Amino acid sequence: MTGRPRIVIVGGGAGGLELATRLGDRLGRRKRAEVVLVDKSPTHLWKPLLHEIAAGTMDLDDHGLDYLAQARWHHFRFQRGELVGLDRKAKQVKLGPVVDTDGTVLIPARTLGYDLLVIAVGSRTNDFGTPGAAEYAISLDDAQDAERFRRRLIRACLRANFQAHPLSEEQLRVAIVGAGATGVELAAELHNSTRELVAYGFERIDPERDIRLTLIEAAPRILPALPERLARSAEKLLGELGIRLLTGERVTEVTPKGVRTAGGRFVPAELTVWAAGIQAPEVLAHLDGLEVNRLNQLVVQQTLETTRDPDIFALGDCACCPWPGHEGCVPPRAQAAHQQATLLAKNLQRRMAGEPLLPYRYRDFGSLVSLGEYSTVGNLMGALVGGNLWVEGMFARLMYRSLYTMHLYALHGFVKTFFDMLARLIIRRTEPRVKLH
Known part of the structure; x- marks a missing residue:
């Protein structure tokens, strides 16, 4: 590769931002390449913190990182926009318009050329088409979702504390669908934060009597993707906290007042969080013929190159990377995205120098x-x-x-x-x- 190539990274999550920072320091600083990061949000937040933002125990303003500031400090460019399409022949990324909260178009739709492209748009919660889930449940996919849940929780406490009539069946009850790491961490964090919250002037609310948290999991146990011994420890502590655990129960409908399960249960809830399952964004299924799996993840080789275009790479939750010796792909974890970003920082430089790429080997810590x-x-x-x-x-x-x-x-x-x-x-x-x- 000759000249000054443009490396475009779409997605500023843990892996994408770490990669842009590394490449900016190594290549952008020395004018060896133009590094461009694209994300639909103006700020970055480490995704494993979302349950703390939702519970109110962490302030988004203190932990959000401005992409523009990071770009200036580390010698890459930041472009705000959402991936909506791809033209592989012209080597252009298609970005949708950036719209303000009042509907005003801030930045029109546009295209962005690339020499090497890295897609790191992460994943979103998969509600499996469950009736009512999209309308009445909140998924913690980004900081805006977490903030929306936190505000609704505070409003629910305010309403309950000052209303004249007794609490209805669903008031101050939270149902969390999915007892994976996100659901379990959110339940424990909410148990603590709600008690902290009502101590500040909500004298008519008794947390032990009025606030109810329920975890609902379709699998036979909580934390189904993690070791059983770990799940048993977590289940014991959640039980001691009084958090209700319903395992082996698949949610079939979400309503404004609760959720229904396949076993015939109805769990009353004023707030419902959907934390079960993941899938990559739908746009990846229509990226000019790139291969995807049933979860819309881009299928990549061991070098993290997509199977149908050697100039396009993918990392993190949106990539299905082979895991030798195991069935399926590398699990969607922050440690995997970090490892892949480290490898891609080397591989992109090797591609520019015409050298063979190194294979990725997932190390589970x-x-x-x-x-x-x-x-x-x-x-x-x-x-x-x-x-x-x-x-x-x-x-x-x-x-x-x-x-x-x-x-x-x-x-x-x-x-x-x-x-x-x-x-x-x-x-x-x-x-x-x-x-x-």
């Missing part, structure tokens, strides 16, 4: 599930811990927090990450432990 302020459970894997180490409590919580710190380190380096973490620690000591408005 284990799983950690945060149960709010109460505990964290998980298992660590790898040579450093001698195989498989089960962890729980404070040590597990520190390891869980270190994952976010590692993400910040990949984006900012040591100095800025250290001072950011120190500043947040100080601010947290002087502010309420839950967002109140």
